[in-house]
Amino acid sequence: MPTLLSKALQLLTGDDTTPTTDWLRMPKQRAFKKYTERDLINLESEIGSALFGPVPKGHRREFFCLDKTTWIWHEEWLDKDDLQTATTRYEVQEKGILKVQSGPRYSYLEGEELANFAAAVTLYYEKVAREVYKIDPDSGLPLQ
Amino acid sequence: MRAPQPYQMYPEQSEAPLSYEATPASTETTSAPEHYSVDTQAPKQPDYQSEAPQQSLEDATPEYDPTVVEYFTYINEVQHSLANIDALRRNMIEKDAA
Numbered sequence: 001m002p003t004l005l006s007k008a009l010q011l012l013t014g015d016d017t018t019p020t021t022d023w024l025r026m027p028k029q030r031a032f033k034k035y036t037e038r039d040l041i042n043l044e045s046e047i048g049s050a051l052f053g054p055v056p057k058g059h060r061r062e063f064f065c066l067d068k069t070t071w072i073w074h075e076e077w078l079d080k081d082d083l084q085t086a087t088t089r090y091e092v093q094e095k096g097i098l099k100v101q102s103g104p105r106y107s108y109l110e111g112e113e114l115a116n117f118a119a120a121v122t123l124y125y126e127k128v129a130r131e132v133y134k135i136d137p138d139s140g141l142p143l144q
Numbered sequence: 145m146r147a148p149q150p151y152q153m154y155p156e157q158s159e160a161p162l163s164y165e166a167t168p169a170s171t172e173t174t175s176a177p178e179h180y181s182v183d184t185q186a187p188k189q190p191d192y193q194s195e196a197p198q199q200s201l202e203d204a205t206p207e208y209d210p211t212v213v214e215y216f217t218y219i220n221e222v223q224h225s226l227a228n229i230d231a232l233r234r235n236m237i238e239k240d241a242a
Contacts, residue, residue, distance in 0.1 A: 034240040040233050068230045092222055096215075110215065118218040125225040133232045 041066070044128045051120055051127075063124070069093070071121065090117065 035043075041064050048063035055061045062074040071090035076083060091098040096108040097117065109117055129137035136143055 035236060037233060037237060040236060044229070065226055065229045068226050071226070092219075092226055094219075096219060097222060114215065114218050118221045121222050121225045125229050128229065129232060133236060135232060137228075 040132065043132050044124070047127045047131060048124050051123055063120070065121075065124070 045062045045064035049061040058078050060076040066072050069092045073088040075086045089100040099107050126137040129135045134143045
């Protein structure tokens with residue numbers, strides 16, 4: 001059943017498809033507590049996993065910055081009751097971004113893949129700055 | 145008997161016409177144009193040599209390659225974002241710890 005806000009959005013945008021307000025929700029209700037680095041990474045990863053659109057049903061996706069030089073993309077899904085996993089690690093180096101996949105397979109990002117990765121990382125930073133840390137990503141000042 | 149031999153040599157030396165004939169007949173002078181033609185090919189060599197410094201100059205000055213510039217722009221962008229994310233995380237942890 002559509003909510004009042006959904007109806008209002010439908011009227012405003014003129015979109016006949018079922019409107020969703022999921023994008024307005026915070027990734028998780030933050031309790032007033034001390035955060036460990038793992039907690040913050042989990043909060044960030046919830047935002048990161050949604051950067052590429054909705055996660056398919058039965059999939060679990062994590063996309064997060066592990067540290068200053070490492071990025072992780074992890075995906076899990078069930079294939080005929082078998083759990084499949086794929087983890088890609090991106091190592092940010094001075095000469096390029098090394099993609100490390102199971103196998104192991106190594107390759108430096110280039111072309112469209114590099115452009116897409118850079119765009120995803122920039123978007124990730126802008127969203128986590130606003131939604132997790134309440135910081136304006138452009139000025140670095142706290143959001144009011 | 146030996147004296148006539150040098151005497152007889154004079155006439156041989158006085159056969160200047162022979163030597164004159166030999167001179168115009170000699171191909172050394174007539175072949176001079178050929179020799180010059182070889183020399184006239186010399187300018188090609190300076191042309192070839194003048195290309196060498198251009199090559200080394202090109203090697204010394206890197207060409208502007210937009211794909212390389214774009215490549216490192218993306219790398220810098222990613223590095224910048226990662227450093228910012230790490231700083232936000234550290235600040236939050238330190239603020240909570242304080």
